[in-house]
Structures are given as structure tokens and as C-alpha cells.
Amino acid sequence: MSDKERAQAEEGATRCGFVALVGAPNAGKSTLVNQLVGTKVSIVSHKVQTTRALVRGLVIENGAQVVFVDTPGIFPPKRRLDRAMVSTAWSGATDADVIALLIDARKGLDEANVAILDKLAEAPRRKILLLNKIDLVRRETLLALAQEATARVGFDRVFMVSALTGDGVRDVVAYLADEMPAGPWLYPADDVSDLPLRVLAAEITREKLFARLHDELPYASTVETEKWETRKDGSVRIEQTIYVERETQKRIVIGKGGQTVKQISTEARKEISEIIDAEAHLFLFVKVRENWADDPERYREMGLDFPKS
Numbered sequence: 001m002s003d004k005e006r007a008q009a010e011e012g013a014t015r016c017g018f019v020a021l022v023g024a025p026n027a028g029k030s031t032l033v034n035q036l037v038g039t040k041v042s043i044v045s046h047k048v049q050t051t052r053a054l055v056r057g058l059v060i061e062n063g064a065q066v067v068f069v070d071t072p073g074i075f076p077p078k079r080r081l082d083r084a085m086v087s088t089a090w091s092g093a094t095d096a097d098v099i100a101l102l103i104d105a106r107k108g109l110d111e112a113n114v115a116i117l118d119k120l121a122e123a124p125r126r127k128i129l130l131l132n133k134i135d136l137v138r139r140e141t142l143l144a145l146a147q148e149a150t151a152r153v154g155f156d157r158v159f160m161v162s163a164l165t166g167d168g169v170r171d172v173v174a175y176l177a178d179e180m181p182a183g184p185w186l187y188p189a190d191d192v193s194d195l196p197l198r199v200l201a202a203e204i205t206r207e208k209l210f211a212r213l214h215d216e217l218p219y220a221s222t223v224e225t226e227k228w229e230t231r232k233d234g235s236v237r238i239e240q241t242i243y244v245e246r247e248t249q250k251r252i253v254i255g256k257g258g259q260t261v262k263q264i265s266t267e268a269r270k271e272i273s274e275i276i277d278a279e280a281h282l283f284l285f286v287k288v289r290e291n292w293a294d295d296p297e298r299y300r301e302m303g304l305d306f307p308k309s
């Protein structure tokens with residue numbers, strides 16, 4: 001935060017609001033939030049539907065605090081867990097001051113994007129369109145896509161961005177900062193995310209787990225931080241449990257002689273240490289928890305509502 005911004009905050013000339021990022025799985029929402037905030041707050045993966053809970057990224061620009069809500073990918077729900085994710089995504093969107101729809105420009109208006117556009121057309125909110133992955137798509141294609149999408153939904157603005165390279169992203173932030181309503185900042189100025197560190201640390205381990213075992217594990221596997229202890233020397237002892245659904249999956253995660261879980265732990269520990277800016281000692285346990293996807297308690301821990309059916 002600059003001195004000017006600090007002064008604005010003190011004078012009370014501040015603005016603050018919520019921006020919901022919606023889009024089909026893999027549109028690039030997590031990558032965009034990370035690019036906006038400049039720190040890794042959301043977990044990026046090649047596998048779809050990695051984002052489960054609402055993750056907020058905070059950006060301060062021109063006296064405004066913009067709170068980004070990174071919603072789970074919106075897709076036709078089948079299972080209970082899927083329905084919880086989708087309903088959390090839409091409720092995040094309807095509470096926001098601005099809804100930003102992110103579309104993977106390579107995909108164009110495929111079935112998933114058309115369904116989202118139709119639903120968005122009904123939402124009584126300001127909406128903007130972000131055509132993402134412009135590093136991979138020709139300009140003529142982008143223009144045609146922008147026209148097609150705006151014919152379906154009254155977007156206030158269309159931006160062309162690359163969440164990966166950061167191209168065009170600052171323009172989006174500047175625009176949104178101007179759009180935020182007057183009001184005090186809701187979060188401390190130096191925070192980048194309100195996601196508790198223990199949740200973030202669990203997400204990092206989950207990312208490493210999937211990077212290694214995405215073919216062998218169902219995405220229903222989960223990681224929870226059970227213990228977080230700061231020691232006298234400033235280092236942190238973290239205990240996490242990886243929950244899987246079956247004994248066979250447990251064996252896969254542990255690997256021969258414990259090799260696999262050890263590698264996951266090493267990778268996660270490195271990244272967690274960087275983020276907390278302290279030495280981390282990470283201890284991973286693997287447990288089988290059958291039918292966890294039907295257990296309301298697990299949903300609460302992930303910040304999701306438990307759908308009744």
C-alpha cells in the first residue's frame with residue numbers, strides 16, 4: 001500500500017466491494033486470482049474442480065479494497081458434493097457487487113458457457129466479461145466471441161486477458177476499483193487473503209497429492225490440517241491428515257516404503273515454508289474415511305453448505 005492509499009484510508013475516502021469470479025471449470029479463475037493478488041492464494045491445477053471453498057483475494061487499488069471471491073467451477077451437478085460446490089458458487093455470485101465471468105477463449109461458447117451465460121442473464125448485478133487465455137487465441141476469434149457473448153448478456157465491459165502472463169489484468173483491477181461502492185475496508189490493508197493459513201496449507205498438500213496421483217485418486221480425497229504449533233525458534237510444526245475413501249487408495253498415497261507420501265510432504269513443506277515465511281515441519285498421515293462425501297461435518301470444514309439431497 002502506498003502512502004497516498006494509507007492517507008485515503010485514514011481520511012475515510014475509501015471504497016470496498018466484492019467481485020465474484022464465475023466460470024466453467026478450468027477457465028482460469030484460480031490463476032487469475034493469484035495474478036491479481038500477486039501471491040499464491042488459490043490452488044491452480046490442470047484437473048478440473050480443484051477449488052472447493054470460496055477463497056478471497058484482496059487487492060487495494062486507488063483507495064478501493066477489492067475482494068475477489070474465487071468460486072468453484074460451475075458445472076452441471078450430479079453428486080451431492082458437486083451440488084454443494086455449485087450452489088456455493090452461485091450464492092457467492094449473487095452477493096457480489098460485480099460478477100466477472102471468465103471464459104476460456106479457446107473453448108468459445110460451448111455448452112457449459114452457454115448455460116452459465118443464460119443463468120447470468122437473470123442475475124440482477126453489474127457484470128463484466130473476461131475473455132481469458134488470449135495468449136493462445138487469435139484476435140479475430142476473440143472479437144467474434146465478445147460479440148456473441150454480449151448478444152446474450154448485457155455486460156458492462158469486456159476485457160481480454162491472459163491470467164497466466166498477466167496481460168490485460170491491471171486494466172481489470174483499475175476498472176473494478178472505480179466500480180466499488182464507498183465504504184470502509186473490510187480487511188486489514190496488508191492482508192492478501194482471509195483464508196486461514198491452516199486451510200491454505202492443507203490446499204497446498206492437496207495440490208501436491210493430485211499433481212502426483214491424479215490418475216489414481218478420485219478428486220474426493222481431501223486434506224485437513226489437524227495441528228499447527230509455532231515453536232520458540234519461530235518454526236512451525238504442522239500435522240495434516242490425507243483422507244481417502246479406500247484402503248487401496250491409502251496404499252497408493254503411501255507408496256512403496258513410504259516414498260510417495262514422503263515426496264508429497266517434501267514438496268508441500270517447501271511451499272508452505274515460503275508462504276508462512278518460516279521453517280515448517282510437516283507431518284502427513286493417511287487415513288481411510290469411507291463415505292466422507294456424505295458427512296455434513298466435512299462440508300462445514302470446507303466452507304460449503306451441506307445440500308439435503
Ligand SMILES: Nc1nc2c(ncn2[C@@H]2O[C@H](COP(=O)(O)OP(=O)(O)OP(=O)(O)O)[C@@H](O)[C@H]2O)c(=O)[nH]1
Pocket residue numbers: 023024025026027028029030031032043044045046047048049050051071072073074132133134135136161162163164165
Ligand atoms: N495459456 C494459458 N493458460 C492458462 C491461462 N489461465 C489459466 N491457464 C491454465 O488453465 C488451467 C486451469 O486454470 P485454473 O486457474 O486452475 O482454473 P479454474 O477456473 O480455477 O479451475 P477450477 O478450480 O477447476 O474451477 C491451468 O493449467 C492454468 O495454468 C492463460 O491465460 N493462458
